[in-house]
Amino acid sequence: MSYDPDTQSQLCPTTLHINGVRHDLEIEPWTTLLDLLRGPLALTGTKKGCDHGQCGACTVLIDGMRYNSCLLLAVSQDGAEITTIEGLSTGDQLHPMQEAFIEHDAFQCGYCTPGQICSAVGLLNEGHAHSREDVRELMSGNICRCGAYVNIADAVEDVMGQQTHAVAAQ
């Protein structure tokens, strides 16, 4: 539908694949992906911190790469494969990154955690981190108000190490 200046409305047909489920939606173009997830789709694992790209709490994966969902218009993602924190586990089986966060006590209040974990999974998929310094720099888009950074870096390094071992063992 095109924009109607009288009612100031427009509904854009948009298809999103979220955590493996196809959603055929009609979206007002000013809806951010974050507000769509947390509102109509009731996927409240993704958090709103700053709503301005400054904290990383809203990080989700799109085609495996990480993005701040607060700065994306949902309509612009038509056709995308989106993974949120809810989509990382398989049944009761947690994602290795979730396991590592628990193992390393990588959170206190937990508010930044879904964004941290999605970001860490994106970091591994993107493949540019090779050292602890790299991990710290490439996780810098996720602010933790509780300051759990040391344990977060430990958790990410742990999973990174498991992956390297898995590759070496093949």
Add this chain to the structure above:
Amino acid sequence: MNRFSYVKATSVDHAVDVLTADPAAKVLAGGTNLVDLMKYDVERPTTVVDIKRLPLGDIEALDDGALRIGALVSNADAAYDRQVEENCPLLASAILAGASPQLRNAATTGGNLMQRTRCYYFYDPSAPCNKRDPGTGCGAIGGVNRIHAILGASASCIATHPSDMCVGLAALDAVVEVSGPQGKRDIAFEDFHRLPKDDERGDRPDLDNTLQLGEIVTGVRVPRQAFGQNYTYLKLRDRLSYAFALVSVAAGLTLENGVITSASVALGGVAHKPWRDKRAEDMLKGQTPSREIFTAFAERILSPAVGQGDNDFKISLARRAIVRALAQAASGTPQRQSQKSYA
């Protein structure tokens, strides 16, 4: 966010047509700046033209050795591209100094060029700002101006351009390719962004750059460069990552038998556009790298610098950053963006 009409551009010409027909329309690329500013009601476009699906997402090597980076190539894809790393590592480094991994995945080459200032008053629609609302005054002059310009400011605006990528492109003498109602044209990088006041348009801080009505950026061309090793991008900021530059320096040198044969230095965080002074660069030619000559260069390029109060510190910070950056470039030890101690 205001209500707007959303249009998916089907071709560059389509985007140009929409923008030409509606001067209050805005292009949407990665959205990391536009959506942010729309949430603050600073940008209130009537139409949003989503260009994300146009075929401007490639990096290609041209016959003359130059690289063309499409307007929709993400900042991450540009920074990690093998050809960019090999041909212009200075650009890759400058991009990686900016924003966060998430933002670089979304941000595009064209959007980065077109991003607006981070001046606090510009972001606050209740404050006076000649850039946002011409004629209302400037909140930053005499106000809180720690992040503002020390070079090239005007009596009506002291904002800085916030990009890191653009500082790299300025040092590399890139060319901006645009398409508009009159067809295609090339804009030399130094002519793309403008100072708040220039001879052609006068004191017009509302104009960040020289793009005309209806024009969009389709790509940038980076000429074949010699700064394979002797380069650096040094960025100084309030925290070590995920913060805009207070001062940054992109430096590239060509050395033959230990003598400087060409030098290119662009400064970020200090002016309304990346700042270069080619006559000052000439004084480095024919010299052997030394702290003395680098200091003399820094004094020269900063000779017109004026502080605004809170940002007075930037003048000495810039002087020291320039000397440090030139030393890094001369010794072939570029600043690594994940290493947080300065060599």
